[in-house]
Amino acid sequence: MTTNTKNPPIDRIDGRMKVTGGAQYFADFELPNTAYCVIVGSEIAKGTIAGLDTKKAQGAPGVLGVFTHQNMPPIPGWDAPVGGEADGPPPRPKGEQYRILSSPKIHFDGQPIAIVVADSFERATYAASLVKATYTKQTARTDLRKHVSDGVAPRGEDGGNYSRGQADGYKTAPVTLEANYTVPIEVHNPMELHGILAHWTGASTLMIYAKTQGVNATQQAMAEAFKIDPKNIHVHTEFMGGGFGMGLRTWPQETAVVAIARKIGRPLKLVVNRSQMFTLVGHRPYTVQTINMGADQTGKLIGIAHAATAETASYEDFTEATVNMTKFLYACPNVSTRYRIVRLDRSVPIWMRGPGEATGAFALESAMDEMAHKLNLDPIEFRLRNYTETDPERNRPYSSKYLKEAYQRGAEAIGWNNRKLQPGSTREGDWLVGYGMSTGTFNAFRWEASARALLKADGSLTIQSAVTDIGPGTGTALTMIAHNVLGVPMNRIKVEYGDTSLPKAPTQGGSAIVSAVGSAVFDACTSVKNELIELALKAGGPLAGRQANELTMADGTLSVEREPGKKVAVSDLMQANKLTVIDKTKDSKGGPEHAKYSMYSFSVHFVQVRVNPLTGVVRVSKAVSVADSGRIVSPKTAASQMIGGVAGGIGMALTEEAVIDHRFGRFVNNNLGDYHVAVYADVPAIETIMIDKPDPIINPMGAKGMGEIALIGFAAAVANAVFNATGQRVRDLPITPDKLLRAV
């Protein structure tokens, strides 16, 4: 394989299964005698269960059991740390621990107080409605805005504290800016509902169909919880109906269902309802941020101070990298950042697409636009004046960075030269028109992963890895990588994934999977190729006397590059050596050179908006997203990730906010009718541009991730465009009509 050539667009390998309904998600598996369970949630956010009446539920038709803190079956590993995340620092409980159905204490609204099991979904649902609880209520703290001053550094971490240059250096600048930004609670809301199908196939053997972004992580978590050998736990998630981060950990109710399945001796299925998606599987935390920025009259940044305060649960410290990009995105001598959390009576957050960086980018990239306006500079020009070719945080080179080119190509595509510097100066009929842009960036990781390649004498190739594909097209990208190494036609390659019987892989997240698992596939295929070359070159072999570097592989044939006709079919070579299969498994991770470079993906988002000044309605009328994420392995599915980021970004910018009535500590819009994710009519035609230049350091494909950068920064681009259209700066997301009308 060479990283010098661009890859062709290919159809998604699992497309047929997805368009026919043949793709099986966890809840689609049919196991004989399956029972159904339904979670009853707390109606208060803080307090104690005073009374729990389960008698009626127990007597309802078809009910097999009602499980509460009074009769929950034991979980042997109850005292072991929760988690089992296979990668990165897991969000392990550091404070007061929450254990599902273990005590009458209520830590958050919607906390499970009972799990009702019956022989049909309808009967379990009805019986659940018959469970009645009374509570001793305590005052719940659920409003971050009222408790920002309670912010503390996360236990055991530095709280994102960082400083270079002069403390508060921004104050010395001739032009300064101070602004506060709010990102509300957002909810992942993948279309597939969370749940699990658990089946004890023996006394200590377990089959699990999960909604997880990592089957190995679920396997490990269950092994710890039930103190059984991970080898005896089989987890399957070939198809996952979207995750966006909510499947990055094993949630307590999954463990509870497994315990109850063991107790009742039947396969047990949980599919939570949409409202429970707001309380049981995490969310993007409510975060308030302050940016102080100073620049000189020439448009050079003098200093930035970025402070963020985010909510977490009372029982667990959740953290994310909200302030990180401020440290390295621009050349700026004086930078300080601070990150605080406030422990509220809320369920714990979890990383949501673009995680903290998406939150942080809204603040930083809005502030950059505000400063550009103060300086009377074009926002791109302002960014270029503070462009950096080396990482100012760690004083080392970037492994690759083509951000300048991204600015330029995006600007051309959106028609940036139509943008007027003076806000509110372009009108089409009743509508004001504006343009905005912003930058996004995210770490380019390469985690450890393993993969297996099996080349058969008939010329077919099977690739195996336990990795789950939550939607980006992992299997398709792995097909391309294997094809590029071994030259096997793509229709002869089969990729098997999403199952713990396959070689271990990290959880799908952090935009890292092509880099991590792709490298393992590359290595395994390379190992197969090396064996073939060895066989061909060995004494008596068909290409004996040649050198390995003279050979190429394509279409099932090994040939000498400069000698047409001098070649051997792989199948003949294998047969001659009495091989039916060449089977290689490789473990792969980054080398020491990684420590010498800063590795990031970059994106630039451009939008044109139309704003109706009478109604406050904002429409994104054009969007261009540019990705600088190394060599693009699978251009077609990569483009889909980018347009998906635009749709998610439009939601983040204009419509998404989970609203709590703090008098009750409960959501008032915990459904898809009232929590507005973007629909078709909100999303225009989108142009995606891939810089598509390989990163020479990160991995053999030269590929960096793009799932996060597709979203990071987009909301700021919209806010900046709204400002350009109207002269109104909205710093609290989402930008709904009422906010623009109030600002008039």
Place this chain on the structure above:
Amino acid sequence: MDQHEQLGDELGSSDSSRRTFLKRSSALAALALTPPVAKAAVDQGLHEKVATAFEQMPLQVNINGTMRQLSIEPRVTLLDLLREQLHLTGTKKGCDHGQCGACTVHVDGTRVNACLTLAMTTEGATVTTIEGLTNGDPATAQLHPMQEAFIKHDGFQCGYCTPGQIMSAVACIREGHANSPDEVREYMSGNICRCGAYANIVDAIMDVKKGGARV
């Protein structure tokens, strides 16, 4: 004729649950005055199987070309009937409240949300699900032009909303609401795709529409 059957006739009903049950067990007739019936039956300490029979009603419906004679509880939605009883799991549950479109199927040729459709209301109707759009094994069957177009334009990522999107897209063209990208955006807005494949799906639908293939 006892008073309950008379009531049934007055209601113009040919198959009320009450009558069905009475045929099975006239001994329970007195109970029938106290709905909800199943709860009442259990309160009276009756055997659960009796309660089950009491709850169930006959339903005859054509699903993907096969006439089905079923016996179901009236509260069963078409979505749960398809998925949990008939194991036609291509139709997905995304919200269960008519707010996402993942459960879109055709009933007598029009697209509806199966989650808000009581299965009992499909008596005598023809239901088509994603499994009915192709014939046979999903791995090998001849695909519908809309399915082909979704693959060609990569009109999905995770694939979960896809069956609902495709059923909706086919109906959108049949209804005559696919005359421009903007019209498609409006008439497809009842199908949420959290992965955000909208732009590609609009391309797929316009492609099929322009191609003129019979959908």
Place this chain on the structure above:
Amino acid sequence: MNPFQFTRVTTPKAAISAITKERGTYFLAGGTNLIDLMKREVIIPERLVDINKLPLATIEKTATGLRIGATAKNSTVADNELVKKHFPLLSQALNAGASAQLRNMATVGGNMMQRTRCPYFYDTSMPCNKRSPVQAGVDKGQANGPSGCGAIGGHNRMHAIFGASGKCIAVHPSDMCIALVALDATVNVSGPKGDRTIPFIDFHRLPGDLPQKDNTLQPGELIMWVDLPTNRFADNSHYLKVRDRASYAFALVSVGVGLDIKRNTIQDVRLAMGGVAHKPWRLTAAEEFLKGKPATEANFKQAAALAMQGAKGYGENDFKLTLAPNTIVNALKTATKTA
């Protein structure tokens, strides 16, 4: 959902008889709201009477206009050629509501009967007088969860600015009904005491002390059809809906307008507003002001100001005091093509 009994009827008489016989009996038409409410345990019926097979799904010309059957589907009405030609406002309003799938299910009668989308009504742990009325003996079987009004002093961004009471500030969510009230429709209902005709404007009611009652139907009454009188508004009508996303969302504010204009003078006009009251809100003062006047933006603004008399915000929805008149002006400009 709770277990319930299920009955199919084929005649209005049987339907009325069925709903009169037992408490806790509900008509089931499209089910798009009722099934939703049942899943949320807001409504716990003991019997559903399936009225989808009633012969009430027709749309036909009458001597005075158009008659639309109660079980005609929203999409059928919206796409009907007569409706599109003579009552485009109705077609536009219908298409502004819900989704294509829901419009294929929902009926005219069901659309009229849909309940508010106030979140406090839907969450049985939150206070709501509409769901759990305080009056003893009134719809007791429906009482479900605490009484009170969660929206007053709570999240009321979507709520009423006209005609609310201390008991309830919810709004009626329909788009179709805004068009019907603007177009002077009448509703024919049939009940145990016979048939009667209700002017559409009187079909829905303000909450007052009985927020549990959305409309003026008497017990046992079945909506049979809606009559639309002919008008001269087809050339100058517009339904403008302002919402949080571009489709598939309830109105923050919506305005339905139809005008009869000759030589740039407004001969006659109908104006109604949605998302602002417990019922479709007819803007009669604004209509009276505009009659006989030229179609100018200045006149539209004055009319809008008149329409806003008596409006009151409850905090989060104060922006509607600005949005509503702006939307009236916008809708009038679009309908008269004076933009």
